[in-house]
Amino acid sequence: MNETTNPPGHTPTPEDIDQHIEPHMMIETVPTKRKIDLVRKFKEEKLFAFGVTIVALAIFLAFFGPVISPYDPNFATGNVSVGPPNILDWPGLFIDTVFLGADPPHWFGTDNSGLDIFSRTISAPRTDLQIALIAALLSMAVGTILGLLAGFFKNFLTEILMRTSDLLQAFPVFITAMILVALSGRSTGNIVVALTIVYMPIFIRLTRAEVLGQMPRGYVEAARAVGNSEFAVAFRHVLPNSLVPSLIQLSTTVGFAILLTSGLSFVGAGVRPPTAEWGLMIALGAPQIILGEWWQSIFPGVAISLTIFGFAAVGHGLEEDYR
Amino acid sequence: MVAETNESTVAGSSTGNILEARDLSVRFPIVDGPDVYAVRNFNLAVKPGEFVGLMGEPGCGKSTAAMAFLGLVRPPGVIESGKVDFLGNDIFKMEEEAARQMRGRDIGMIVQNPRYSLHPMMRVGDQIANVYRAHNDVSKKDAWNHAIDMLRMVGINDPDRRVKAYAHELSSGMAQRVLIAIALSSTPKLLIADEPTSGLDVTIQAQFLDQMWDSCRQTNSAVVLVTQDLGIVANYCDRVVIMHEGTIVEDADVYTFFKSPQHEYSRRILNLQREAQEAGESVLGKIDRNAAPIVEVKDMSKLFPIRASESKVHAAEHVDFELRPGECLGLVGESGSGKTTIGRCVLRLVEPTQGEIIFRDRNIADIRRNEFRKFRGNLQIVFQDPLDSLNPRWTVHQVLSEPLKLHTELSGQAKEDRISELLDLVGLEPSMRFALPREMSAGRQQRASIARAIASNPDFIVLDEPTSALTPETTAEIIRLLMDLSAKLGIAYLFISHDLTTVKYICHRVVVLYLGQIVEVGTKDQVFNHPRHPYSRALLASHLFPDTTNRRVDRAVRETLEGEIPSPITENLPKGCYLYGRCPSQVDKCRDMPQELAVLDDGRSVRCWRVAEGDLPEEPAAH
Numbered sequence: 001m002n003e004t005t006n007p008p009g010h011t012p013t014p015e016d017i018d019q020h021i022e023p024h025m026m027i028e029t030v031p032t033k034r035k036i037d038l039v040r041k042f043k044e045e046k047l048f049a050f051g052v053t054i055v056a057l058a059i060f061l062a063f064f065g066p067v068i069s070p071y072d073p074n075f076a077t078g079n080v081s082v083g084p085p086n087i088l089d090w091p092g093l094f095i096d097t098v099f100l101g102a103d104p105p106h107w108f109g110t111d112n113s114g115l116d117i118f119s120r121t122i123s124a125p126r127t128d129l130q131i132a133l134i135a136a137l138l139s140m141a142v143g144t145i146l147g148l149l150a151g152f153f154k155n156f157l158t159e160i161l162m163r164t165s166d167l168l169q170a171f172p173v174f175i176t177a178m179i180l181v182a183l184s185g186r187s188t189g190n191i192v193v194a195l196t197i198v199y200m201p202i203f204i205r206l207t208r209a210e211v212l213g214q215m216p217r218g219y220v221e222a223a224r225a226v227g228n229s230e231f232a233v234a235f236r237h238v239l240p241n242s243l244v245p246s247l248i249q250l251s252t253t254v255g256f257a258i259l260l261t262s263g264l265s266f267v268g269a270g271v272r273p274p275t276a277e278w279g280l281m282i283a284l285g286a287p288q289i290i291l292g293e294w295w296q297s298i299f300p301g302v303a304i305s306l307t308i309f310g311f312a313a314v315g316h317g318l319e320e321d322y323r
Numbered sequence: 324m325v326a327e328t329n330e331s332t333v334a335g336s337s338t339g340n341i342l343e344a345r346d347l348s349v350r351f352p353i354v355d356g357p358d359v360y361a362v363r364n365f366n367l368a369v370k371p372g373e374f375v376g377l378m379g380e381p382g383c384g385k386s387t388a389a390m391a392f393l394g395l396v397r398p399p400g401v402i403e404s405g406k407v408d409f410l411g412n413d414i415f416k417m418e419e420e421a422a423r424q425m426r427g428r429d430i431g432m433i434v435q436n437p438r439y440s441l442h443p444m445m446r447v448g449d450q451i452a453n454v455y456r457a458h459n460d461v462s463k464k465d466a467w468n469h470a471i472d473m474l475r476m477v478g479i480n481d482p483d484r485r486v487k488a489y490a491h492e493l494s495s496g497m498a499q500r501v502l503i504a505i506a507l508s509s510t511p512k513l514l515i516a517d518e519p520t521s522g523l524d525v526t527i528q529a530q531f532l533d534q535m536w537d538s539c540r541q542t543n544s545a546v547v548l549v550t551q552d553l554g555i556v557a558n559y560c561d562r563v564v565i566m567h568e569g570t571i572v573e574d575a576d577v578y579t580f581f582k583s584p585q586h587e588y589s590r591r592i593l594n595l596q597r598e599a600q601e602a603g604e605s606v607l608g609k610i611d612r613n614a615a616p617i618v619e620v621k622d623m624s625k626l627f628p629i630r631a632s633e634s635k636v637h638a639a640e641h642v643d644f645e646l647r648p649g650e651c652l653g654l655v656g657e658s659g660s661g662k663t664t665i666g667r668c669v670l671r672l673v674e675p676t677q678g679e680i681i682f683r684d685r686n687i688a689d690i691r692r693n694e695f696r697k698f699r700g701n702l703q704i705v706f707q708d709p710l711d712s713l714n715p716r717w718t719v720h721q722v723l724s725e726p727l728k729l730h731t732e733l734s735g736q737a738k739e740d741r742i743s744e745l746l747d748l749v750g751l752e753p754s755m756r757f758a759l760p761r762e763m764s765a766g767r768q769q770r771a772s773i774a775r776a777i778a779s780n781p782d783f784i785v786l787d788e789p790t791s792a793l794t795p796e797t798t799a800e801i802i803r804l805l806m807d808l809s810a811k812l813g814i815a816y817l818f819i820s821h822d823l824t825t826v827k828y829i830c831h832r833v834v835v836l837y838l839g840q841i842v843e844v845g846t847k848d849q850v851f852n853h854p855r856h857p858y859s860r861a862l863l864a865s866h867l868f869p870d871t872t873n874r875r876v877d878r879a880v881r882e883t884l885e886g887e888i889p890s891p892i893t894e895n896l897p898k899g900c901y902l903y904g905r906c907p908s909q910v911d912k913c914r915d916m917p918q919e920l921a922v923l924d925d926g927r928s929v930r931c932w933r934v935a936e937g938d939l940p941e942e943p944a945a946h
Contacts, residue, residue, distance in 0.1 A: 218711035221672055226775065227699035227729045240716050 051313025143203025
């Protein structure tokens, strides 16, 4: 049965669909490995590899950023508004610092209060990533379950749920989050809750759409016929088959949640200064740009962009494989 | 049988063959792997007026070969070698323009899935006329009139009106006929039909094939019919060509083929069918006709409401039947007759609107759903599409564990042993224990699905077209397996199918449905060999049994039904007999006279007053 008339890349014809058993699918042995080969994917897809590198770096910094930073990110050094050293001097300075024990330079300069920008930039992921990851995971967990219920049991209650999520989505994410934080108070916990609420409707919609697509599938009816209760059918059978879009969305959502966390700090509705946080750093540095002190905002800005890009690239890469 | 003379064809060819493929090979380059030859060293000669059936399992290259006759191949395939002589011209060496002229004029092609093959935004008349005008120098008006003539020729009622219809306004049977009209519009000398009737009901299939047969005999066109259906081959073809892995393994006269198939593949199919039939008969002997019925359905109806409308879809109306332990009851009818709904209602996967379902003296039709779940271990179902009915993320092991967990006390090693036993019962290799559905062949998927159904030791299984998604060979294997299980475990089956061949092999009694009503109930012998109700008679006459002793094309009267099954919405339903308008034996009285199911002397029930009063004499069956 190695014969095939269906080489890869050809569009399926009605015939193929009718006889949905293409001969090359009939394998005699069961493969032991079913997961996507991430190592191979990493080697072959440059964008995905780049994304993974950035995400890995961000996660590494979230754990060890404050530990490896040359200065205490929240402690003024006394060198106020120092510009970064010339890029050509960096190798020399690096050797001096590491091998000759010289005082570490302010790689990215310092801000008005004398805080070291480099230390703060690499320490910020602990705050940003923590808030963004927890919020994204929470909104996915709650959102998929609500979406599952909304798709599986179509009744008055779930209709109310869907209209509520429409209402939430009708406002710009940023405005909603700002209002929520302003109402509940500027604390990390409240920011997480606000982010969770604003990103939940995406997951509700995605999961509901996927569940609605799964409902007419035969295995759902088969699960009932075997004798499962409705809840068992929903959670044991339909949910695992409806998760993929949400998992892909998760990566992108983490990126946007980082952006939103920084955005909230920027307008003063986020974490309190002097916490090392990218948005806050940009906010503090923004007025100084006009004075020529560009370094205060640029470095955290680049850090945000790269991180969001990294998460989006990972999401995009996984999406291609799961579709 | 074969018309030997035809001036236009003989003129161009020295051998008298209309089409000659010699040493044809089609290669598909594969990105990471060796190239695949879909067709290899293929030799075929077709005489004028000949009906050739090209058969083989899926993926054997039969469609690719048929397309290659036209000099076409799906990308990225390439025609590697060989030559196709059509009326003395080598198709591969022709100029593209000349080849294009020839396709459509001299060679017609009918593909499967008519709905997708018609242009959705052009009137069918224009589509026929366009093809006709592309090959003939005629005015628009003449072409349009020709289109009307063609529609009349392929048996479409009211062609003057239908010619202005768009594809979506036609039923699939009619769309398929429009495709023949297009293919035949320039009276081609060769017609290539690639599974033209897959997905059509038997009555429509018979109408269609009759039409194709007649039209081609009229114009003395040769036909290459690509199919998997032994019934079509037996009833219409003059010659059978069997393909296996890209090469022809058997090329024989149709009578010789069915009498003594040469190749192992053909022999296996025919043998498996015989075995399944024998198995069915051996089980039949063991049934205690006086035992209390295990499942009894009384006066069950299912009406589906239509949104924003008063009318309803009458999927099933006042259905009564019963099954004894170990019995296999066939439920047959065209699509839209309510077979599947009835099967679902008995298991309450769809809630019946009214009626009783009695399982072992207990009415389970109106108990609460949660309470009903306890009965699910006893009442099981096997679905039509095995891949769809298995959870795509679950291995066979997980699939089989679930019913054991829900309905038995087994755990640990005992459960594992039971799973091994189940795999063994359905003939699945132990290595398939941890396979995912998509990693198995369709036959194995269906075996896993059957294993799931028998895991909780049920007394009754609904088989909802368990073989319609399978190849003839796998079908025979699965039927064989089902009969073995019935013999071993004494399970009663409600076998739902539109494939009368399978029903004939394994069922003991048969219920014939039309528009949600039972029109005839009787033993297999009564219904298959001496059908009484006009609908059963037409259905059986339309069905193509793989048997050459009474070919449909040789019959003096090809009994069939006019038109198509109406959609069973309240306002569509006839006032009197539901068959009125399609019935060959109707009289005026039938129109307004509702029909009751009457029991005849020989124990069968028939819903036709003329039969009940003896107006319609019993005629010998058509086969």
